[in-house]
Amino acid sequence: MDQFQNGFGNLAGVLAPWLTGVVVDRTGRFYVAFLVAACFALGRSADFVLGVGPIREHPWKKRQS
Numbered sequence: 001m002d003q004f005q006n007g008f009g010n011l012a013g014v015l016a017p018w019l020t021g022v023v024v025d026r027t028g029r030f031y032v033a034f035l036v037a038a039c040f041a042l043g044r045s046a047d048f049v050l051g052v053g054p055i056r057e058h059p060w061k062k063r064q065s
Helices: 002-027 030-052
Strands: none
Touching: 002 030
């Protein structure tokens, strides 16, 4: 599951700059491009909050000396 989440995180990091460039090229405005980049960042943070689940401490085993 971790690889799946990391893969989508990396995919967003690749697609966001590309899409931002496409938006600037077509509209000629940076405002819309910043809005698109902000939406990507917001979507990724929502994915992290909703996809990771509860965080709990790992029960480490004690080593005997």
